[in-house]
Amino acid sequence: MRLLTALLGLTALPSALAAFPNVPFKTSKQWFVDSTGANFTYVGVNWPGAGDVMIPEGLQYASIESIVGKIKSLKMNVVRLTFAIEMIDDIKDNGGDVTIKAAFTKALGTKGDTVYQQVFDAVAAELSKQQIYVHLDNHMSKGAWCCGTNDGNAWFGDKYFNTEKWKRGLQYMAEYSKKWSSMVSIGLRNEYRKPDTAGSSLAYNWQVWYDQNVAAANLVNAANPNIIIFFSGLDFDTKLTPIPGAEDLGGGKKFEKSSFKYADKIALELHNYQTSATDCNSVKSGLWNNGFKALDAAAKNQMPVVLTEFGFSQADTTYNSVYASCLRKIIPEWKAGWTVWVIAGSYYIRSGTQDYEEVWGLLNHNWSGWRSTNAVNALKTMVDASFK
Template sequence: MLLPRMWYLISIQWLFLLASSSIGLIQVRSQEGPLFASSRWIVDGEGRRVKLACVNWPSHLQPVLAEGLNMQPVDNIMKLVNDMGFNCVRFTWPLELATKETLASTTVKQMFTWLGLNQSLANITTHNPWVVDLTIADAFETMLERFQQNKLMVVLDNHITVPGWCCGLNDGNGFFGDRFFDPSVWMKGLNKMALLATKFPNVIGMSLRNELRGPKSDVDLWYMYVRQGAETVHAANPNVLVILSGLDYDKDLSFIHKRPVNVSFTGKVVFEHHWYSFSHSGAWKGNLNDACGWISASIMDKAGFIADEDRAPMFESEFGINAQKGDVNDDRYINCFMAMAADQDWDFAVWALQGSYYFREGVVGMDEWYGLLNYEWNDVRNPTWLKRLSSLQKPFRGPEMKQSPTNDGVLFHPQTGLCVLEGKDAGWSLSLGPCNDATGWTYTPQETFLLKGRNQFLQAAGAQKPVQLVKSEPLASRWNQTSNSKLHLSAKAADGIMVCLDVDGVNLVTNECKCLAVDSSCDPTSQWFKLVKSSHI
């Protein structure tokens, strides 16, 4: 749900200040490698968590040049990435960049001229003259240098074989043995790119292949070729994380439940997953509590279990929303996503950074409505979305941090990306605010919420009334998860009426529980809260 239009006037400088304080004690750490996989965490050499908060920046479409260089100087764009609170770029590349010499040796000027992108070339000459006479391969390598200079970590993602938009079910790029997907050529390309990455310690990971899919998909072949690809990358560059994608457009890793991936090395394997509103077509049209409940369970069963069971880190390497105009399915999906992403504390890469493309699917200068940046690449497209997303950029927890009991945490509000904190008004009021200021809670065996460090309990006073803090547990309300989303917190108020935790502006109140079942038209998300384990309380 979009907030009033006044939010769109917020400057990027204000948003940066907000993002930089959203978890307070733990900063978004920009890190040169090597990094390691330790249980469910990505960590540095001292075992401290490094949370990947990435943007996707494509370089896999024609003309095989990082998007946006026709709009702004590259260092200006990278500064925007930093200013928005991100520490990492998932940088995509087509396999032919590493395996087809006639492509790699073509200059940027020749490529844009051949495609008829004369205005884009003129604009690149204005904003980034350094790149015009470089070969496509040298331009890619120079981008890695610029990322390093701007202190951005990089995950190299082999997105497709033939440069172009991804991903069609039968486009010949989907699975091993497809027309454009020869496994032996693929491994040669991985080897070449892994060797290139040895020059750049900020290249901390390599994703073997994006969104495996199509009629040839086969689990046994997946294990065979993914192992070979992983071994190829590690042999060429043992420093990088090796990131493995699943089947069905990177939605399905369920086969890992009973059959782990066995490789010769340890401490380097990460799994990735993609989740959009269209990943579950039609599901968001029903009751939102029911939809979020079963979709969340499906996500955990097909992929989320890997991190939840401490098997390996989970990198949510693509997700996003139409940030240009309201979309009902996106609005519904993203509230559910935010709850799970905070609860699981996933590493992530949002789709996408780019505000526009040179050339996509036959269209010159196509707008990217999912882009964090506007069409001109000089400001944030949707500050409200960035503000919410900032709550996920810093870790809630990690292996080196203080570990809280299972029933301790902060109350996270997915609709806003804020957390519950003690209000500054008289009367012990509660409100929403940045998660670095969040109040810690214990959910007790008596089904009460105890304010950590204070002998005070959460009480529901009644419908349309502020929640209260009381000093006596017998006076406290008993709170339960009411809906199938497991995000409604309900209690019986003093007047005997069942109410749910809710917000009025930023203040916490209780209201009649809404949209619990059946009704598909109403929006329950103001009443959604998640107790998220946190090391900051």
């Protein structure tokens, strides 16, 4: 299997790459800063690894080296690598790390004897080899397609969202990923959202958000003080409205950057999928008011903000839409970071469908080339603008 070939073929990094990766990173005002003092902008792509199989997608079609090489060819410098808490639960509660044979049999019936973490290790090693940074993201608790308000992963205490196991999983991955040389940051949770039912044991509000995220961040920082911690917002991570201004979150609690002992290790992330937008100014003002104003020197909590998800179909001309054109313009203008959704041209399994076609994927179904050269060329202009 190509995956095993990729794993067995890993070699030591050449001496020419000795200067990379200039870690650890920290934050200073609106910037990420590497260990040399240079400002760094996140410019990258999402690589899903939190689906039913719970390993990075695409390895039934292409080698890790090939996939990373395609990302590198776009001059991107970071991959948002998603994972599910269920993977850590299997390690901690179910007799140890699960083999790919078990995972793939569940999805596709493919055989293999490598375990989950060896795959993540191999991806991280190849990203470092090609001088690309790793940003881990806890996407889901239960490995599955994300996201819905009825999927049991929406909010603390939801059907599959065991809050203590979530904290344990974050702590575990922060500690485990220390050995990845280009590991720089971790997102605490992807897309908080209000559950459809009353299944959650905790109220859906900013006060609960604060209590749970700060507790988790403290554990992550204790496990690995070198990495930056990303806080995501409510309503599918489209709103961080009270955070830039340190507004009252309820119960007299405020998110104040200065109160963190690791204040230079925190950042914000937002998502945006306004694909039907007809006015760029509306998109711009919405993003700014919902959280990007934290970039401004006047913000009480000035800190970096990264658009960790945005995207659209690669199978049509949406790349020319108001939405896509607007984001290509305003995010680089703000000197903000971004990771586009998604590199995946297909999924092992999604919502019960095997070998699911992902038309939003930058790559084609068999991960051999770009789905749309025109869309990718447009994306390259955003890459170039982000480095100016």
